[in-house]
Structure formats: structure tokens, C-alpha cells
Amino acid sequence: MAEYVIAREESVHVLTENISLEAAALTEPLACCAHAALEKTSIQPGDKVLVFGPGPIGLLLSQVVKAKGGIVILAGITKDKKRLELAQNIGIDKTIDILTQDLKGIVEAYTDGYGADKVFDCSGAIPAVNQGLQLTKKKGVFVQVGLFPEKMNKMDQEAIIQREIHYIGCRSQKPSSWKLALDLLDNGKINIDKMITKVVPLDEWRSGFETVMAGDEIKVLIQSGEKSV
Structure with a gap:
């Protein structure tokens, strides 16, 4: 079996026969998503999860959540049409164009009015963050993955306080995140080809x-x- 070194820390991780070099090229962004979803918080089977931003990170993170049994609602805007269509093709439960569809109504329908158990912002857009905070259930978790263009922003802090939301910052990845990413790839949980x-x-x-x-x-x-x- 051919093996290729992919990372070196205290130990060496290698690619198995199930992981192509093309898939390995996405290990770093996937590790960032594994860090956000599996190390900064956790995903339980049946968790209702809202993800903002259908870019590469949002699409990968949505698949990480699905791999752990979560139900994913992925939100984007009209120009993201092709990416939202791709999300549907790779098994994301629900995609939403927030400019033409009722995001609040759809999330409430999926969560029986309670709000999402976990929300991940992968867009770095303050309007999306403020929408997401309102749609996080009481004592739910909001993970900030996307980076903002500005250092200082107007955020709905009242929602964080009154709903007792756990707002978590997430920066990049760490060595253990790479192992999680490789395991996901090895087990065929991430659709790399598309x-x-x-x-x-x-x-x-x-x-x-x-x-x-x-x-x-x-x-x-x-x-x-x-x-x-």
C-alpha cells in the first residue's frame, strides 16, 4: 500500500488507500471545520444546525456536521445559487437563499420554534451573525468561524445575554484537527469530488x-x- 506523509507533529500521519492526493489537498480547510464543529463544540445525532455561508468552509463544515448525525440548514444569498445547488447534491438537508426566502420561518419550522441547537457563521458578515444569534436556541451554541472585514462591529449582544448563548471564537486548526480531518476522509464522509x-x-x-x-x-x-x- 502506498503511503504519503501528510503532517508531522509528535507523530506522523499518512494517507490511506481511501484518501486520494486530490482529497488530501483539502485537508487543511477540512481540519479548520473539524476544529470548529468537533473541538470548539460537539455535534450530537439529531442536532439542528444552521450554517451561514456556502463557500468552501461552509460546505465542508456542513458535511462534518452531517457526518456526526446533525441536521443542516445552509444559508446563502442569491449569488450563491450554484453553491447552494451543490450543497443539495452532496446531501445537505435544507438550503436557503436568505434574500428571497423566509429564513426565520424555515428555521422555526425545522426546530419546532426553539431555534437551532448550534449555529456556525462561515460568512464573516455581521448581518448574518445578527440573524443567526436571533435564531439560536436559548443556551445554544454559536461558533464564529468566518473572519470579519472590520476589527470592530455592531453585534446583537442583547441576544447573547438574554438567550444565554455560548458565543465561541474559532481560529484555524491545531494538530489534532488534522487527524479528525483525515479520519473523515478515510471513512468517506466528505464528498471531495464535487x-x-x-x-x-x-x-x-x-x-x-x-x-x-x-x-x-x-x-x-x-x-x-x-x-x-
Whole structure:
């Protein structure tokens, strides 16, 4: 069995036959999601989870939650149409365009009016955060994954106080998060094939980055020789 070194800390983790090099290229962002969902909090089977932002992080995090038995509502905006469609194709329970659909009504219907057990903001957009705080159940958990453009922001602190919400900051990942990510990949819990929407050769790396920044693709792999990075 061919083995490839993927990370080194106190021990060496390797890729099993179930993890392709293409899948391994997404280990770092997946580790960030595993850290947010499985280390900063936990997911119990049947948890009703609201995720804001259907970008790569939001899509990966939604799959981590699904892997642990959670029920996921993924919220985006109209320009995220293709990403929301992809979310449906990979098994996310409900997708919402918050500009054209009633987010509050849908969340209340899914949660019997109590609000989401866990909310993850992967958008870094204050309007989404303030919506999410109102839709978190009393004594529920809100994990801030997305980064804000500004250091200081107007946040609905009243919702945090009155609903006794656990508001948790989440920064990147740590060594144990990589092991969690590799286990998810090894067990086939993450749909990598549909996440990688374009592959470009090394000499076209700039166009690959520009395509991602424009929001036209989910994840772009840069291919060097016979291997992708």
C-alpha cells in the first residue's frame, strides 16, 4: 500500500488507500471545520444546525456536521445559487437563499420554534451573525468561524445575554484537527469530488486564484506535473 506523509507533529500521519492526493489537498480547510464543529463544540445525532455561508468552509463544515448525525440548514444569498445547488447534491438537508426566502420561518419550522441547537457563521458578515444569534436556541451554541472585514462591529449582544448563548471564537486548526480531518476522509464522509470544480496547470496558477476570488468555482486545484497541490 502506498503511503504519503501528510503532517508531522509528535507523530506522523499518512494517507490511506481511501484518501486520494486530490482529497488530501483539502485537508487543511477540512481540519479548520473539524476544529470548529468537533473541538470548539460537539455535534450530537439529531442536532439542528444552521450554517451561514456556502463557500468552501461552509460546505465542508456542513458535511462534518452531517457526518456526526446533525441536521443542516445552509444559508446563502442569491449569488450563491450554484453553491447552494451543490450543497443539495452532496446531501445537505435544507438550503436557503436568505434574500428571497423566509429564513426565520424555515428555521422555526425545522426546530419546532426553539431555534437551532448550534449555529456556525462561515460568512464573516455581521448581518448574518445578527440573524443567526436571533435564531439560536436559548443556551445554544454559536461558533464564529468566518473572519470579519472590520476589527470592530455592531453585534446583537442583547441576544447573547438574554438567550444565554455560548458565543465561541474559532481560529484555524491545531494538530489534532488534522487527524479528525483525515479520519473523515478515510471513512468517506466528505464528498471531495464535487468540491473540486476546476483543475489548472501550474503555469496557469494566477487564473486559478482569480477564478476562486471571483466566486466562479468552489475549489480549484493547481496541478504540478502528474500531481495536484
